[in-house]
Amino acid sequence: MATARSSAKAINATDLEAFEPLAPGLIERPLEFILAEHFRERMLLAAMRRVSETLELTREAAQATIRFLTIELPVHHRDEDEDVYPLLSVRAHPEDALESLLERLADDHRRSEGLAREIVEALAASMSGAAPIVSQRAAHLMHIFAASENRHLAIENGIVLVLARKRLKGTDLEVLSRAFKARRGLDG
Numbered sequence: 547m548a549t550a551r552s553s554a555k556a557i558n559a560t561d562l563e564a565f566e567p568l569a570p571g572l573i574e575r576p577l578e579f580i581l582a583e584h585f586r587e588r589m590l591l592a593a594m595r596r597v598s599e600t601l602e603l604t605r606e607a608a609q610a611t612i613r614f615l616t617i618e619l620p621v622h623h624r625d626e627d628e629d630v631y632p633l634l635s636v637r638a639h640p641e642d643a644l645e646s647l648l649e650r651l652a653d654d655h656r657r658s659e660g661l662a663r664e665i666v667e668a669l670a671a672s673m674s675g676a677a678p679i680v681s682q683r684a685a686h687l688m689h690i691f692a693a694s695e696n697r698h699l700a701i702e703n704g705i706v707l708v709l710a711r712k713r714l715k716g717t718d719l720e721v722l723s724r725a726f727k728a729r730r731g732l733d734g
Contacts, residue, residue: 570732576722577710580630583622584699590614591692598689601680608669608678615662621729623655626702629725630710637713647705654698661691 568586572579590611597603603611631648638644668684714722727733 573726573730573732574723576625576630576719576726577707577714579726580622580625581703581707583618583625584703587614587619587622587695588699591695594688594692597680598685598692601682601685603669603672603678603680605673605678608673612666612669615666619662620659623659624729625722625726627652627655629722630706633718633722634706634710634713637715637718638709639713642709642713644706644709647701651698651702651706654694658691658695658698661687661694665691 568579568582572582593607594611597607631652635644635648665684665687668681668687669678672678672680672684724733
C-alpha cells in the first residue's frame with residue numbers, strides 16, 4: 547500500500563463496467579451465477595488494490611464500491627450461507643470433509659461484512675468535497691479487505707464450487723435458483 551499518490555490514473559467510470567448487474571437469465575444456472583458474482587467481486591478487489599496504492603478514486607467509483615459492499619455483497623453472502631453451504635453440506639460425502647471449511651467460510655463472510663461497513667464509512671466520509679479524498683485508513687482497510695477476499699474466493703472457487711458441481715443434483719440447482727430469485731425479488 548502506498549503512502550502517497552502515484553501517477554496511476556484514478557479509478558474511473560470505465561472501470562465500473564464489471565459492476566454492471568449480471569444477465570437475469572444466468573440465475574437459472576446458480577453455480578455459474580455464483581462464479582460470475584465472484585468474477586465481479588474480483589474486479590472490485592483489483593480496483594480496491596489500485597485505490598489503496600494510488601489513493602485516487604472518482605465519485606462514481608466510490609458510489610459503485612459503496613453500492614456493491616452494502617447491497618450486492620450481503621445478498622451474495624446470504625446465497626451461500628443460507629442456501630449453497632447447507633445444501634452442499636447435506637449432499638457432501640464424508641471424504642469431502644466440508645463441515646469445518648463451510649463454517650470457516652461463513653465466519654469469513656461475517657468478518658468481511660464488518661470490514662466492508664468500515665470501508666463504506668471511510669468512503670462516505672471522503673465524499674464531502676468535489677472529488678473523493680481517500681484517507682490512509684480507507685486505503686488500509688481496502689488493502690486488507692482485498693487480500694482477505696481474494697483468499698476466500700480462491701477457496702470457494704477451487705473447492706466449494708468444484709464439489710458443488712459434483713454433488714448437487716438438478717433438483718438442488720432448481721432449489722438454489724428459486725431461492726436466489728426470491729432473494730432478489732425475481733420470483734415472478
